Amino acid sequence: MATGHDGAPPPPGVDLAEPDASVAAGLEHLTPRQIEVLRLVARGMTNNEIAETLFLSRRTVHAHLRSIFHKLGVGHRSAATRYAVQHGLL
Numbered sequence: 001m002a003t004g005h006d007g008a009p010p011p012p013g014v015d016l017a018e019p020d021a022s023v024a025a026g027l028e029h030l031t032p033r034q035i036e037v038l039r040l041v042a043r044g045m046t047n048n049e050i051a052e053t054l055f056l057s058r059r060t061v062h063a064h065l066r067s068i069f070h071k072l073g074v075g076h077r078s079a080a081t082r083y084a085v086q087h088g089l090l
Contacts, residue, residue: 027087029071037064041077042084
């Protein structure tokens with residue numbers, strides 16, 4: 001079972017994927033952390049909620065999202081969510 005940085009299990013409903021676990025086709029250019037962030041965005045979580053869940057700062061979450069959007073060629077959360085759904089991340 002994957003755990004957070006403190007060794008505790010993730011909150012219910014949050015799947016912290018192992019680095020090489022089930023990376024969907026077309027997503028290999030994202031880091032494992034970016035895939036985690038994208039999954040949480042696709043589940044409707046806010047930047048603040050993602051930061052708390054992954055033990056990151058809001059600024060780090062924002063930086064991850066900018067990089068994800070750039071790598072996926074999308075401009076906003078809803079397009080990234082659609083991409084995540086289409087590529088089986090939920």
